[in-house]
Every structure is written in structure tokens, then in C-alpha cells.
Amino acid sequence: MRHKHQRARIGYFTTEGHPHTHTHPPQSEGGNRCEESEPRHPNNNQTAPRARTHSGGAPEASLPCKASRRRRGEERAGTSSTGGRNHRHTAVICERRRGMKGLMRTPKHVFLWDKKHISFLNGQMKWQKKIFLALIVICTVSLLLHHGGHFTWNMEAFRFGCSHQYPGSKPKHTNIVFLKTHKTASTTMQNILFRFAERNNLMVALPVQACGHQFCYPRSFSSHFVHLHTLRPNLITNHMRFNKTALQRLMPNDTLYITILREPASMFESLFTYYSRHCMSFRRVPNGSLEAFLAEPFRYYRPQEVESMYARNTLTFDLGGDKDHPSKDLAYAQNFVAEVEKVFSLVMISEYFDESLILLRHLLSWDLEDILYVKLNMRTESSKKRLSPGLPEKIRAWNSIDTYLYEYFNASFWLKLSDLGLDCVAKEVQLLRQVQERLMRSCFGGKMPLPRPAAEIKNKDLRPWQPSDKVDIVGYDLPVNISHEAQEHCLKYIMPEISYTRILLHSQSLRHRRSYQNRPPQKSHILQHHMRTTLPRHSQVRLSQPAPSVAQSPDSGTESKSNVKRSEGTTKLGL
Structure with a gap:
């Protein structure tokens, strides 16, 4: 059973490039809405600006998840009221209670890191370590063979x-x-x-x-x-x-x-x-x-x-x-x-x-x-x-x-x-x-x-x-x-x-x-x-x-x- 006050940490970067973190406010039981987080400014408690609104409608971050998916489908089909513009400079995140763990945001892009991405990177690092160790072994054996079996014992x-x-x-x-x-x-x-x-x-x-x-x-x-x-x-x-x-x-x-x-x-x-x-x-x-x-x-x-x-x-x-x-x-x-x-x-x-x-x-x-x-x-x-x-x-x-x-x-x-x-x-x-x-x-x-x-x-x-x-x-x-x-x-x-x-x-x-x-x-x-x-x-x-x-x-x-x-x-x- 999910807890009411489960929080997900979100990290974003300001225009100066300094990382900050904040937490989502607790969602209601029926909170199946796509809400963009409202990060606080690092120097005061003012709310940071919300996501940009699109012409002809309310801010996209406040739309329900189904409406958001419907609007993205219309944009791909070129039938939306916005004229089919592809808004790549913004992103809407539907964060469900069992969804992703965090969000890193820049002024232009928002990157999502979920468990699959992390495990993929960990796997890559393990393979890099194995390759590095294998190279060390090969170089050591080659050195010993080159020196004709004469070791330097320390x-x-x-x-x-x-x-x-x-x-x-x-x-x-x-x-x-x-x-x-x-x-x-x-x-x-x-x-x-x-x-x-x-x-x-x-x-x-x-x-x-x-x-x-x-x-x-x-x-x-x-x-x-x-x-x-x-x-x-x-x-x-x-x-x-x-x-x-x-x-x-x-x-x-x-x-x-x-x-x-x-x-x-x-x-x-x-x-x-x-x-x-x-x-x-x-x-x-x-x-x-x-x-x-x-x-x-x-x-x-x-x-x-x-x-x-x-x-x-x-x-x-x-x-x-x-x-x-x-x-x-x-x-x-x-x-x-x-x-x-x-x-x-x-x-x-x-x-x-x-x-x-x-x-x-x-x-x-x-x-x-x-x-x-x-x-x-x-x-x-x-x-x-x-x-x-x-x-x-x-x-x-x-x-x-x-x-x-x-x-x-x-x-x-x-x-x-x-x-x-x-x-x-x-x-x-x-x-x-x-x-x-x-x-x-x-x-x-x-x-x-x-x-x-x-x-x-x-x-x-x-x-x-x-x-x-x-x-x-x-x-x-x-x-x-x-x-x-x-x-x-x-x-x-x-x-x-x-x-x-x-x-x-x-x-x-x-x-x-x-x-x-x-x-x-x-x-x-x-x-x-x-x-x-x-x-x-x-x-x-x-x-x-x-x-x-x-x-x-x-x-x-x-x-x-x-x-x-x-x-x-x-x-x-x-x-």
C-alpha cells in the first residue's frame, strides 16, 4: 500500500548552473494529475516560475495526464490548436506514485533518471573495470616475458x-x-x-x-x-x-x-x-x-x-x-x-x-x-x-x-x-x-x-x-x-x-x-x-x-x- 506522503526528490539546475533540490508536496489520494513541481528559489521562499503556457490554453503542467497525452497525440498528428508546433524546449512529467525517483532540470531540457538508466550505467562501469583489469594482466605478463623471467622482488x-x-x-x-x-x-x-x-x-x-x-x-x-x-x-x-x-x-x-x-x-x-x-x-x-x-x-x-x-x-x-x-x-x-x-x-x-x-x-x-x-x-x-x-x-x-x-x-x-x-x-x-x-x-x-x-x-x-x-x-x-x-x-x-x-x-x-x-x-x-x-x-x-x-x-x-x-x-x- 502506498503512503500518502511519499515524496520524490527533484534536482534542477538554475541558469547559473548550481544544483538545488526540493521535494514534492504530498499528493491527494486521487491525485492522478500531471503537476509540475514548484521549486523554491535558493535564497528565499518565493516560488520559482512555472512552466511556460501554450497559446490558446492553460498551463500545460496543470493538465490531467489523459489530457496531456491527448494533446501530445494531436501535436504529432498536426491537428492541435497550437498549429502542430513541437515544443521541445519544455516537458511535462507525469509522476506517478510508483514512477520514477527524480528529475534533473535545466532551463532548456529535463532529464529523467530511472532505475533502468542507473542499472545500465552501473553495468557499463563494471565492464570498464573488467577491461581495465584485463589490460593490466596482459601488460604484466608481457613485461615478464620480455624480461626473460627475471623478476624484481621488493x-x-x-x-x-x-x-x-x-x-x-x-x-x-x-x-x-x-x-x-x-x-x-x-x-x-x-x-x-x-x-x-x-x-x-x-x-x-x-x-x-x-x-x-x-x-x-x-x-x-x-x-x-x-x-x-x-x-x-x-x-x-x-x-x-x-x-x-x-x-x-x-x-x-x-x-x-x-x-x-x-x-x-x-x-x-x-x-x-x-x-x-x-x-x-x-x-x-x-x-x-x-x-x-x-x-x-x-x-x-x-x-x-x-x-x-x-x-x-x-x-x-x-x-x-x-x-x-x-x-x-x-x-x-x-x-x-x-x-x-x-x-x-x-x-x-x-x-x-x-x-x-x-x-x-x-x-x-x-x-x-x-x-x-x-x-x-x-x-x-x-x-x-x-x-x-x-x-x-x-x-x-x-x-x-x-x-x-x-x-x-x-x-x-x-x-x-x-x-x-x-x-x-x-x-x-x-x-x-x-x-x-x-x-x-x-x-x-x-x-x-x-x-x-x-x-x-x-x-x-x-x-x-x-x-x-x-x-x-x-x-x-x-x-x-x-x-x-x-x-x-x-x-x-x-x-x-x-x-x-x-x-x-x-x-x-x-x-x-x-x-x-x-x-x-x-x-x-x-x-x-x-x-x-x-x-x-x-x-x-x-x-x-x-x-x-x-x-x-x-x-x-x-x-x-x-x-x-x-x-x-x-x-x-x-x-
Whole structure:
């Protein structure tokens, strides 16, 4: 049953084009008449002018509905008293109680919007949305096919993990010192930093040619060891012996310090095998027996030898500490650990490399793409020695400061993971490994890569350095059937340290020369004078230290005995 006072809203436009609304007055029960509404003026309560009247009759809006229909029929037939004029500038609306809902009126036209019109327009909008979504899908698929299956993974995928930090919440941190320790998966971490620097157009501090690919290790780091073309760096990551004062002078004030540690027993076994031909403390041991060395370590160990740092407390030495401090002095170990903790914002743990990368990502506000990696500088299983029962305890006792260092930061490492949320970290680690598998399959023709001996790798730039004939360091070679774009994308992931350092130095030198040539003559002269005054003995470093020989270990920075004496005489240069 219809209600008496049912109202229908009518919207009309004035000659100024401003919309107004009003409501019909209630109709009587028998109100089957065509009445034109009487809109009120927006500024007062006066009634707006009614519809125009036709000659020879009353206003058309006041006619009954039947009379109105009859008059329109006469007009179409040309028999009406108005002479058959077609009054298109007016309209008569017979609004029934179950009729249309509204009326929009302009001075010349009146438009009716009923349910059919609205549903028709809604249907059109739905189809437009479907077409738009279909186009997006087609464009996305085409883009992925065009790029050969190489995806750019961003942190949107991490939303289900640690949801408290989203990409874009903070800018990426780019000023970083990574202290590259020995035999701790640090080469893989260095590769991550090299690729991050290239993607973000950052400057990486690299060694002068006289130092090889390391900062004249084992000497304490000095800014004089940095190549001129890589000054004002954002990152530094090649092997060095840590010198906080020199690094603080070189790097920006907001630089974050990061390093990585490894469990001392497994690390010492790796050091003993890797440097068996370079470290005299190891070469003296008959038959290269690790058991024999640990039975009488002072029989073979000489603290003053140039490479003795590989034979005892290597982590402590790399961090700038005293590797030969008496093990009974617990206070020294505690103070040293406290100093390391004060300087380094993150100490990664090699055994939990993926979890360390999640902490690194949150510390630096990086994306998933920034922490993808392929394992580098790995030994074959045949090159590894199993530790017999009792050996791990002897190794930890011999490397007591390293042991204290590792145990402390391993405990603090898990505290940081707990603060972030262990479930959150586990989800991100799972996602990291999934995306990493996709990356490796895309780089190696849909298959997981098989590490190869250096002799089987065709690309010379991808052959890892071999420390001796008793140790096999494996690498990778890209398949020939992948696209050129895929090769460029994947090549840097598997490039060894020495090759990458050389290529990076070449590209940064070209960048330096271009920027130097584009400077005005006056500024170039000032910069050149600044370089001469800040690095007065840089040329002396090149003359006093010959280039490393081919037999030199890339991780040790080994020099001949004569060169060692010369470097010891110029040690003040690095302080």
C-alpha cells in the first residue's frame, strides 16, 4: 500500500548552473494529475516560475495526464490548436506514485533518471573495470616475458613477515663499513655489498694497486691504502685490519659498522686447510696434521711471523685486538668485546647467515632484492677435514679470545632476533630462500647450479683463486643458452672477489675521470691540491710495496720476507 506522503526528490539546475533540490508536496489520494513541481528559489521562499503556457490554453503542467497525452497525440498528428508546433524546449512529467525517483532540470531540457538508466550505467562501469583489469594482466605478463623471467622482488612480499616495517618507511642506509673477516662467508657478504653499490650508484673504497685486492693486510688500515679514484666512499668492504680512527676520518659520520663471526672450531679447521701452504706455523707441522699442531701448538707457532694471525685468534686480530694476549686474562677479553659492541651495529653469525641478512635488512631498511646471494668461495667436501672427538675443545682453548668473542655475540645475536620476533624472522627467511631458488633457476636455465672446479669454468673472470693443490675452491659458469640480459643480470652474483674488485675499480676510475673533466678548471685545481695535501705519501706506498705475486693468497695479503721487513719499517704510515 502506498503512503500518502511519499515524496520524490527533484534536482534542477538554475541558469547559473548550481544544483538545488526540493521535494514534492504530498499528493491527494486521487491525485492522478500531471503537476509540475514548484521549486523554491535558493535564497528565499518565493516560488520559482512555472512552466511556460501554450497559446490558446492553460498551463500545460496543470493538465490531467489523459489530457496531456491527448494533446501530445494531436501535436504529432498536426491537428492541435497550437498549429502542430513541437515544443521541445519544455516537458511535462507525469509522476506517478510508483514512477520514477527524480528529475534533473535545466532551463532548456529535463532529464529523467530511472532505475533502468542507473542499472545500465552501473553495468557499463563494471565492464570498464573488467577491461581495465584485463589490460593490466596482459601488460604484466608481457613485461615478464620480455624480461626473460627475471623478476624484481621488493619488500611488498615481506608484508606477511615483519609487518612493523614496510618498504619506503625509511630511506635505505648507504654508508657502511663491513669488516671482512677470514673464512666466515664474508666473500658472499662482500658480493652483496658490491652489487648494492652498483645498483645505487655508490662509491666503494678500493685498495691501491700495491696492496692487491686488500688494504695491505695484515697492516693496520690507513686511508693511504685507498685508491685515489675511490675517495669519498660510501662503502668499504675489502680485507683489512680494523683501525677505527682511520676509518672514522675516511667515512661519513652516519656510517654503520658491520662484521661477521664464525664458530672457532670449524673456522680454525678451514684456516688450517686453506693456508697450509702460506702460513709457516702450519707448514712446519708434519704431514699437515691438525691433531699434531693442537697437541703442541707452541712448537710450531711463531707470534712474530707475518702470517701468524691465521694460526691463532684470527677474529681478534682482524678486529684490531691482540691475538697473543694471555688467555688467563679474562678482563682483556671482556673489555675488547665491550669495545667491539660499542662500534659495530651488527655482528653477523656465519652459521645463521640467512637470519643475519634479515637483521641486516631491518637495520639498513633494505629490500629483499638487496640481500639475495649465491654462495661463493666454497671448498669441496673432499677438502674438508672432520674434527675428531676432543679437537673442537682444543681449538677453542687455543683461540680463547675468539671463543669468548663468538659466544658473546652469538648470544646477543639471538637477543636481536627475539626482539624482531622469531616467527617474523622465520617467515622472512623462508621467503628469502624461495626467491633465491627462483633466482638461481632463472640464471642457470631452470636448474639449480652445480658448483664446478676452477679448471672446468670457461669464463676466466669466474674462476676462483686456488690456495693450493690440496684445496679445491669451486665456482660457477653460466649456461650458454640463456639470454644476454640474463647473463648480465646473473654474472655479478657468481663473480669471485678478485675479478669483481678489478672490474669495480675500472668502472669507478672512469666515473672519477668523467667527473674530474667536467669540473671547472679552478675547482679541479683545488681538488688536486687537496688530494696532494691529504695524501702526501700515497706515491711512497706504491714504490715501497711491490705488487703481490701470483702465488700470493688473495685472502692473506702475503708478502715475501724482504717485503715484510720493509713494511714493518714503514708501519707508522698506517697509524
